[in-house]
Amino acid sequence: MFDADDPSSVHEALIAKAECYAEASCYEDALRTLDRIRLYLLSPEDISEVLLFKARCCKEIGDAGAALGYLEESGLAGDYPSLYSVLLASSWRLSESKEWALRSVGGDPALRDEVIKLFKKAPALKKEGTAAVLSFIPPAGQIYLKEPGRGVASMLLNAGAAAFTIVEILDHSWITGILGGGILLNETFFKDNLSRNLSRLQEVNKKSIEDFSASLEALLGD
Numbered sequence: 001m002f003d004a005d006d007p008s009s010v011h012e013a014l015i016a017k018a019e020c021y022a023e024a025s026c027y028e029d030a031l032r033t034l035d036r037i038r039l040y041l042l043s044p045e046d047i048s049e050v051l052l053f054k055a056r057c058c059k060e061i062g063d064a065g066a067a068l069g070y071l072e073e074s075g076l077a078g079d080y081p082s083l084y085s086v087l088l089a090s091s092w093r094l095s096e097s098k099e100w101a102l103r104s105v106g107g108d109p110a111l112r113d114e115v116i117k118l119f120k121k122a123p124a125l126k127k128e129g130t131a132a133v134l135s136f137i138p139p140a141g142q143i144y145l146k147e148p149g150r151g152v153a154s155m156l157l158n159a160g161a162a163a164f165t166i167v168e169i170l171d172h173s174w175i176t177g178i179l180g181g182g183i184l185l186n187e188t189f190f191k192d193n194l195s196r197n198l199s200r201l202q203e204v205n206k207k208s209i210e211d212f213s214a215s216l217e218a219l220l221g222d
Contacts (some may be wrong), residue, residue, distance in 0.1 A: 010037075011037055011041070014033055015053070018031075022053075022057065025060075027060040028061055030053075031054060031058070034054050034057070037050055048075055048076050051070045051071070051074035051076075052070070054066075054067075055068075055071040055083075059083075059086075064090030064091060065090075067087050068087040068088065068090070068091050071083065071084060081100045081103045082104040082217075082221065085100035085101040085103075085220060086217045088100060089209065089212060089216050092125055097119075097216070098115070098116075098119045101115045102115055102116075105220070114219055115219065118215060118216060118219060123211075123212055126144065126145065126205050128198060128201055131144055131201045132197075145204050147200070
């Protein structure tokens with residue numbers, strides 16, 4: 001590799017090394033090897049193949065966004081409609097994903113029906129603003145995130161904290177009621193309820209789209 005006199009020999013050696021890493025499922029090492037290739041010295045066809053290789057490696061390590069970027073940059077997305085559809089779905093571009101999924105199955109009526117049925121059950125992106133607003137009405141926020149059990153627990157904790165505050169104030173224990181109740185509500189409402197819901201939102205969205213993408217990939221056989 002280092003003694004080669006021409007760029008094409010270096011390119012071939014790096015590609016071979018990256019392929020060895022990929023065969024061993026060391027996709028991050030394969031990507032680092034591919035990054036050493038000087039694309040500006042290659043032909044357009046070789047550049048496309050390197051970018052496609054990078055896309056597949058990124059997909060294997062779970063970086064669907066980078067994989068999609070490399071695939072689109074390669075100009076070969078149309079040659080791999082199943083892969084393109086799965087990566088589009090992973091990036092929440094569901095309408096485009098459906099279009100490419102249908103292209104990938106061609107005229108097979110049974111598969112087309114399965115694709116249409118699957119996309120009818122596609123997850124909706126949970127929105128941060130909606131989750132934040134609903135979090136002010138426990139357990140609405142948790143129900144929105146499909147965690148009704150945790151919502152009930154959160155509602156009981158908040159009700160207990162509020163009851164403690166009210167009882168202490170009515171008993172003229174102002175310091176205990178205001179400070180103690182404030183600390184409790186901060187823990188039960190803002191930290192356990194509002195903050196946790198917003199952080200959980202990203203996990204819910206990621207899990208939903210990963211499950212959907214996996215189902216789509218299994219259906220398309222990519």
